[in-house]
Amino acid sequence: MTLDWWGLGLQAINVLILVWLLSRVFWRPIAGAITRRQDAAQAMLEEGKTAQAKADAALAEVAETRAGIAAEREAILADAKATADKVAKAALKDAQTKADAMIAAARTAIDRDRNTARKENATRAAELSVEIAARLLGRFNTPAVQATFLSQLVEAIAGMSASDRTALIASADDIEIITATNPEDEERAKIEQAVKDALDGTPSVRLVTDPDLIAGLELRSGHFVLHNSWRADLENILKEVESAA
Amino acid sequence: MNSPLDSTVLFQIGPVPITQAIVTTWAIMAILVIGAFVLTRRLDLRPTRRQAALELMVATLDTQITETTGAAPAPYRGFIGTLFVFILVANWSSLVPGVDPPTAQLETDAALAVLVFLSVIWFGIRAGGVGGWLKTFAAPNPVMIPLNILQSLTRVFSMFVRLFGNVMSGVFVIGIVASLAGLLVPIPLMALDLLTGLVQAYIFAVLAMVFITSAVEDGARTQPNIDLAPSPTKKDS
The missing domain is CATH 1.20.5 (Single alpha-helices involved in coiled-coils or other helix-helix interfaces)
Incomplete structure (x- = not known):
């Protein structure tokens, strides 16, 4: 048996080359x-x-x-x-x-x-x-009451100032005496005479009946009214009551 | 039938005789290199079955190296893996009619043994330096120097003889049986020869790895800074 050293070396180189190649690829x-x-x-x-x-x-x-x-x-x-x-x-x-x-x-x-x-x-x-x-x-509108109102009217006329009375007399044609009832002639004459006397007798007055007065006598002219009746009294009372309310 | 110990010279290149084993080795080299080149042309992050098989082979080799030596596989992968693949393909080349396996020739096995012997020296010196490698022969004490030197030679020689004997005997037995009993009778023996070739390739590679690791470990003991343990973060490229 002989060993081929060339072959050994070649195979070693071959394997080394193979190791290198396989390592890379x-x-x-x-x-x-x-x-x-x-x-x-x-x-x-x-x-x-x-x-x-x-x-x-x-x-x-x-x-x-x-x-x-x-x-x-x-x-x-x-x-x-x-x-x-x-x-x-x-x-x-x-x-x-x-x-x-x-x-x-x-x-x-x-x-x-x-x-x-x-x-x-x-x-x-x-x-x-x-x-x-x-x-x-x-x-209660009796003759006595009527007489009382007449006397009060006369007193009121008498209580008027001279100038007022003079102005009233100056318009004597228009003076009216208003009564609540139509008085008898005697009574009418008595009233007219009393008023004339209170006005110094010169003017002529007309007697007019107005039942609204209830009782009393009032003196009216074109520019003057002298209230003297229960109607006027009641209206005064009514005004006072209304003023008080 | 020719003696298995004889080499058939096909031609001469100057003083160098080119035997059939050398030509067969070249053919095996060409096949392996071209095949490796073709197989590894298109490697991707998403592996194909082919790439997965190749990676499985490399991972198995790495695992084997790590389990055998405890060292990181990267420095030894190329040499040990190539030894295994070459010896395996060379052993199995006997299946091709008319081809004698290169490992059935003394020169091829001797060349492989010489390469293992030199690689032991190379890796030993690289691990511990020349002094560290030389000191390995004085372990555990200088009295062992002759025996260690003898051991380093004989163990490589035993590898060479083991591989040569197994492969050559297989080829020889198959040749004898085929000459006596025709074509079908040697088939079981050829199948057994496949197993033998695989086992011998494995044994040769593992023993080479063990010898190299032994030299590296002995050298590393004289150089305490060297860590042989595989590092999980170390890249094996």
Whole structure:
């Protein structure tokens, strides 16, 4: 048995060349591919962690924003409630003021109506009283009463100032003596004579009957009236009563 | 039938005789290199089945290296992996009619053993320096220097003889049986020869790895700064 040293050396060189070639075209590329995949997977993991961190941060931000929105909502609701309360109070106060004003106006109107009604009632009562009194007094229109009124008329004429009496006499043509009833001739003459005497006798007077006088004698001219009757008295009383009401 | 110990010289290049084993080796080299080039042309992050199979092979080799030696596989992957693939393909080349496996010749196995011997020295010096590598022969004490030197030679010689004996015997037995019993009878023996070729390639690669690691570890013990443990973050490119 012999060993071929040339062959041994050639085979050793061949294997060395094969080791070098396969290292370059087989082992390194495949190992590099594995490493690249590991790096890519690691990068994806890192990217995933980064994305997770970003997502967590975004989630926290959303939660914070949501909390802010909730707080803002609460603030807006509280503000709206306060505004609504304020407006409601203002409206209530305004309504209360208006109601008070309306109540006051109503009370004023009621008082005014009441006063008006009271006055009307008083007026009507006074008028009714005057009417009742007139009817009652109409029953007492006796000659004695008539004589009394005549004497009072004469006294009134006598009590007039000289200037008034002179002015009355100047318009003697228009002087009328008003009586409540149509007197008898004797009585008529007595009345006319008494008045003439009171006026110093010069004027001529006409006797006119007016039942509204109830009882009494009145002297009238174009510009002068001398009241002297129960009617005049009742009207005076009525005016006083109305003035007092 | 020719003696399996004889080499058939096909032609001469000057003083260098080119035997059939050398030509077969060239053919195997060409097939392996071209095949590797074709297979690794389009490697992508999304692997195809072909790429996944190739990566599985490399990952298995790396795992084997790591489990056997405890060291990072990158520095040894090219040498150990190429040894395994070449010896496997060379052993299985006997299936091709008319082709004798190169590993059935003394020169090829001796060349592989010499390369393992030199690689042990190379990796040992690279790990611990020349002094550290030389000190490995004095472990555990200087008395062991002759025995360690003898061991470093004989263990490589045993590898060479083991591979040569197994492959050559397989080829020889198949040749004898085929000459006696025709074509079909050697088939079980050829199947057994496939298994033998795989096992021998594996044994040769693992033993080479163990010898290299032993030299690296012994050298590293003299250089305490060197860490042999595989680092999970270290890139194996």
